Amino acid sequence: MKFTESLLPITSNPFLLILLLLAAMYFARKPFHRAVHAFSLVLNNALRLFAASVRQAEKRLVERNREVLMAEGLENAERLVEREFDRINAAVVRDLKGYPALHRQMAEVATKLEEDHSASVEVPPSLPNWVTIIEAIANIKHTGDSMVSNMLGEIDKNLRAQHQSAIESYRLSSGKRHALLNRMIPLWRKVQKKLDEVGHSVTDLTERAKGIDHYMDEYQEIRAKTDKAARKLSSSSMTQFFISGLVLLIAIGGAIINFNLIALPMSEMVGGGSFIGPYKTSDVAGLVIILIELSMGLFLLESLRITRMFPVIGAMDDKMRMRMIWITLTLLTVLAGVESALAFMRDRIAADMEALRQTLAGVEQTLRATSKIPTIGQMIMGFILPFALAFVAIPLESFISSARTVLGVLAAGLLNTVAFLLRLAGNIIYYTGKFITSVYDLIIFPPLWLEGVITERPFKIREALDKVSKSRQQKKADRVTRQYEDQTQILESRK
Amino acid sequence: MKRIFSVICLIGLMITGCADSQSRTTGIYMLVDTSGTYALELKKAQSIINYLLGTLQPHDTLAVASIDTGSFSEKDIIAKVTFDQRPSVANNQKRAFQQTIDEFVTNVNSSPYTDISGGILQAIEYLNEVGSGQKYILIFSDLKEELAKGYVRDIPFQLSGFNVVALNVTKLRQDIRDPKKYLGRVDQWRLKVENGNGAWRVINDLERLEYIFKG
Numbered sequence: 001m002k003f004t005e006s007l008l009p010i011t012s013n014p015f016l017l018i019l020l021l022l023a024a025m026y027f028a029r030k031p032f033h034r035a036v037h038a039f040s041l042v043l044n045n046a047l048r049l050f051a052a053s054v055r056q057a058e059k060r061l062v063e064r065n066r067e068v069l070m071a072e073g074l075e076n077a078e079r080l081v082e083r084e085f086d087r088i089n090a091a092v093v094r095d096l097k098g099y100p101a102l103h104r105q106m107a108e109v110a111t112k113l114e115e116d117h118s119a120s121v122e123v124p125p126s127l128p129n130w131v132t133i134i135e136a137i138a139n140i141k142h143t144g145d146s147m148v149s150n151m152l153g154e155i156d157k158n159l160r161a162q163h164q165s166a167i168e169s170y171r172l173s174s175g176k177r178h179a180l181l182n183r184m185i186p187l188w189r190k191v192q193k194k195l196d197e198v199g200h201s202v203t204d205l206t207e208r209a210k211g212i213d214h215y216m217d218e219y220q221e222i223r224a225k226t227d228k229a230a231r232k233l234s235s236s237s238m239t240q241f242f243i244s245g246l247v248l249l250i251a252i253g254g255a256i257i258n259f260n261l262i263a264l265p266m267s268e269m270v271g272g273g274s275f276i277g278p279y280k281t282s283d284v285a286g287l288v289i290i291l292i293e294l295s296m297g298l299f300l301l302e303s304l305r306i307t308r309m310f311p312v313i314g315a316m317d318d319k320m321r322m323r324m325i326w327i328t329l330t331l332l333t334v335l336a337g338v339e340s341a342l343a344f345m346r347d348r349i350a351a352d353m354e355a356l357r358q359t360l361a362g363v364e365q366t367l368r369a370t371s372k373i374p375t376i377g378q379m380i381m382g383f384i385l386p387f388a389l390a391f392v393a394i395p396l397e398s399f400i401s402s403a404r405t406v407l408g409v410l411a412a413g414l415l416n417t418v419a420f421l422l423r424l425a426g427n428i429i430y431y432t433g434k435f436i437t438s439v440y441d442l443i444i445f446p447p448l449w450l451e452g453v454i455t456e457r458p459f460k461i462r463e464a465l466d467k468v469s470k471s472r473q474q475k476k477a478d479r480v481t482r483q484y485e486d487q488t489q490i491l492e493s494r495k
Numbered sequence: 496m497k498r499i500f501s502v503i504c505l506i507g508l509m510i511t512g513c514a515d516s517q518s519r520t521t522g523i524y525m526l527v528d529t530s531g532t533y534a535l536e537l538k539k540a541q542s543i544i545n546y547l548l549g550t551l552q553p554h555d556t557l558a559v560a561s562i563d564t565g566s567f568s569e570k571d572i573i574a575k576v577t578f579d580q581r582p583s584v585a586n587n588q589k590r591a592f593q594q595t596i597d598e599f600v601t602n603v604n605s606s607p608y609t610d611i612s613g614g615i616l617q618a619i620e621y622l623n624e625v626g627s628g629q630k631y632i633l634i635f636s637d638l639k640e641e642l643a644k645g646y647v648r649d650i651p652f653q654l655s656g657f658n659v660v661a662l663n664v665t666k667l668r669q670d671i672r673d674p675k676k677y678l679g680r681v682d683q684w685r686l687k688v689e690n691g692n693g694a695w696r697v698i699n700d701l702e703r704l705e706y707i708f709k710g
Contacts, residue, residue: 264582271580273554275519349582356586360545360593 025440026447033437040433047426051419058415065408070225072401073233077219084212088205095201102194109187116184120177237405244398251392255290258339258385261378262286265345290389293335297390300328307397336386343382347375521708522556522627523547524618527573528636529561530609537600539663539701540635544596546704553578553585556625559596560614562636563606564643567613573599577625609641611684612648619653630657631707637665638680654693660707661697 025032137155221229266289267282274281302313303324313324441448525547527540544559551557558575560566574595578585615632622630638661642648661684670677681697688695698706 267553268581268583271554272552272582272585273520273578273580352583352586356589357549359590360549362542362545 022444022447025444026451029440029444032440036433036436036440040430044426044430047422047429051422051426054415054419054422058412058419061408061412061415065405065412066225066230068408069230069233069237069405070222072237072405073222073229074219077215077222081212081215081219084208084215088208088212091201091204091208095198102198106191106194109191113184113187113191116180116187120180120184234405234409237402240398241402241406244395244402247395248392248399251389251395254385254389255294257381258290258389259283259286261346261382261385262289262339262342264349265342268345268349289335289339290386293332293339293386293389294392296328296332296335297386298393298396300325300332300390301393303328307393309393309397309400332386332390336383339382339386340379341382343378344375347378518628520554520556520627521551521629521631522622522625523551523558523631523633524622525557525559525633525635526562526566526611526614526618527559528609528611528634529563529603530606530641533609533637533665534603534605536635536663536665537603541596541600543633543635543662543701543704545593548589548593550708551578551589553580553582556622556627557592558618558621559599560617561599561603561606562609562611562614562634564608564610565613565646566610567617569617571614571617572621575621608643608646609636609639610643610646610648611636611638611640612642612650612652613646615652615659616648616650619657622657632657632659633662633707634659635662637667638684639667652687652691652693654688654691657688657691657693659688659693659695661695662699662707663701664697664699 137152218229222233263283263286266286267280270281270285272280272282276284298307298309299313301307302310303316303321305314305321308314313321316324525540525544527537528534529537544557547557554577556575556577558572560572563571565571574592576588576592578588611634615634618632622632640648661681664677664681666674666677670680685695696706698704
């Protein structure tokens with residue numbers, strides 16, 4: 001029943017009805033305005049409060065995100081610095097371990113070089129002492145005596161022989177010295193090589209030290225919680241998130257292929273007609289095997305300290321960790337072997353089913369392909385895929401750690417949008433209230449107009465009367481002024 | 496230790512509680528009309544059975560029975576099997592089943608009467624006994640029931656949870672002259688099945704056998 005129809009018992013005249021309605025609305029105008037205003041204000045305030053609280057939550061979330069980002073950044077920086085220190089430690093240990101041997105070698109080489117050097121010092125061959133005496137005698141001028149002449153000839157001969165012998169001896173000793181010097185060349189080269197090695201190690205250490213300096217600078221920036229560090233970490237997180245997500249998608253593709261490889265033969269083992277919930281038991285069993293392989297891969301990489309998702313494993317002592325590495329690797333290998341066998345079985349079952357289908361369809365059975373390549377290919381895939389899936393742990397860790405930041409940023413964005421929408425809704429409601437009151441006034445404009453006319457008329461009359469009295473007073477004043485001026489003129493003329 | 500043991504027990508209970516092999520299996524009871532000239536259509540029935548053998552999964556049930564003078568009897572069951580859980584064994588069962596049907600089709604004798612109702616009653620009894628999750632009764636017949644004297648079949652069917660599918664409902668000579676007879680016959684069976692809370696379908700195009708399992 002319409003509102004106007006409910007008023008029909010009062011009067012059936014529509015004009016009167018409208019008049020009555022207008023009158024009722026006119027009298028209810030102020031309470032209606034107040035009600036609408038109060039209602040819109042209440043909603044507006046409530047929404048603004050809600051928006052403020054959402055914004056507060058967003059602020060807290062942003063702070064928390066920043067904290068998480070910084071904590072992760074710190075952890076990563078620590079990890080990098082730690083790794084560099086480990087490498088330096090390994091290099092120093094390696095080099096220092098070899099240092100005593102190097103020192104000994106160098107000392108030996110130096111001694112040998114010294115000996116050879118001393119041995120190769122050129123000493124001119126000394127002439128016998130009597131050579132000078134004979135030389136002096138040989139220089140005596142003879143007078144032609146044959147005996148003297150013979151003697152001098154003999155002396156000259158001896159001298160020549162002696163000279164020849166000295167030259168021979170000199171050549172021999174020079175040859176020996178050259179041999180010694182030749183022997184020194186590889187020793188020098190050895191020394192050069194060792195020194196190069198030492199130099200390389202020192203340069204390597206210097207480079208690593210520079211790397212550590214760089215990481216330490218980053219670490220300091222993160223510790224200082226600068227905006228630059230936050231921006232860098234956030235962008236790095238986003239990149240990590242998308243890259244690891246992509247790799248995970250690829251891994252999921254691999255897992256699906258793996259699943260299809262083992263689901264059918266699993267029905268031969270656990271039965272093809274039983275279900276767990278809405279899923280076939282064989283499918284669930286296949287999935288469980290793949291998940292176990294993934295877990296083993298996870299534990300293996302965790303034990304190798306490549307990933308750090310389980311601090312308990314990372315904190316184990318090295319002996320225990322090595323045990324865990326061997327256990328997980330063995331289990332993974334066994335599972336890979338099982339999968340390989342299942343892949344072989346799958347090939348057989350598929351062939352049997354195909355044969356049955358052909359029989360049922362009444363088609364003459366085609367000869368089976370004798371090539372074993374597909375079977376071997378499936379078996380190899382069955383063996384390799386578990387190991388390939390084991391490495392999923394690395395992108396998974398990156399994905400999880402970066403997802404915290406990315407989800408945090410998304411949640412903050414969502415809260416920001418919600419806060420904006422709440423404020424917008426509050427304002428819309430407030431101004432809608434105003435609009436409603438205006439429309440209400442528009443509907444009842446006849447009584448409002450009348451009210452205006454009635455309330456404004458006395459005011460206008462009063463205004464008109466005021467105007468009249470003012471003009472009368474003005475006229476009176478003008479007349480008095482004029483009379484005064486006239487009298488003044490008369491008086492002046494009399495004077 | 497106790498806690499670990501209780502968790503393991505709980506997981507075990509959950510798994511064994513969830514494992515339901517019966518409710519998801521399919522049970523099919525196919526009635527093959529061997530009366531009069533319809534016996535000539537048995538080759539088509541054979542291809543339908545082959546289709547079913549190719550479609551059914553391990554742990555499903557298939558039974559094929561002939562419709563003759565008194566079909567409410569286990570003797571009319573030509574072959575029945577509940578497939579093994581292992582696909583390789585199930586494949587062998589399917590081969591054996593196919594062979595039995597082939598032999599039946601080769602040596603079938605035409606029956607003078609057509610007791611469809613008795614066959615349906617036998618199918619209901621069998622499938623209820625097997626306890627399949629989805630129950631199908633396939634009637635490969637022209638749906639013209641002819642009972643021998645003294646056979647009473649005015650028993651209402653209890654077909655709740657059953658899908659009754661009429662296959663290859665051929666038109667008889669009098670149907671071609673007066674289609675109302677054909678429509679009336681099909682409608683009469685539809686009413687009978689639906690009154691027993693069963694679902695009724697007719698598939699005449701044997702190229703679309705997948706509609707058997709599409710409710």
